[in-house]
Amino acid sequence: MLLEYKPYEPAFYHTDLADWGAALTVCRRLGERAEVLVDLGHHAKEVNIEYVVALLLDEGRLGGFHFNNRKYGDDDLIVGSVNPFELFLIYVELVEAEERSDTRIDYMIDQTHNIEPKIEAMILSVMNLQEAYAKALLVDRAALAEARHSGDVLGAHRLLLDAYATDVRPLCARVREDLGAADDPIAAFEESGYAEKVAQERGEGAGAGWS
């Protein structure tokens, strides 16, 4: 069971699972197969989400993700569009957990696109996730562990920046090609004419994006 928390709806006056702490507490009561699902839009603005992720991983209770990004509230914007560094730091924790155990995490995208074309927005979301993951894999883990343990905060930060500042777009394009996919999936999708075709099949106006 994946338990998702949220500080907004459904209730304005009271919500049972408003934050990760409540969700974790309930999961512990439910049993070992209950785990917390983190939706990136479901936190107060100042919450350090990468820390929440690290803590839930340490407790063995991170079960799933709803990827998106936000500017003001639960905006459900394209993941990585507003705060790509935060997404990278989250992946740094995920990669570390992946390397030390056989943690299973279910990844999902939970977004809504009202202005951008919807399918292209989803493709870009996946590309942003691939790039954050690739950058997290580039982190020099041994040096980072040493910097952390010796209290070298600036050194640890610079190690993270080294990986984050690396342009991994050519690498990700190459990996997609090796997998038999398009190196530029958005261009490939646009060239395919699929969006126009299905819009036509649905009838005039139905493909405009507002529904």
Ligand SMILES: [Mn+2]
């Ligand atoms: Mn969600």
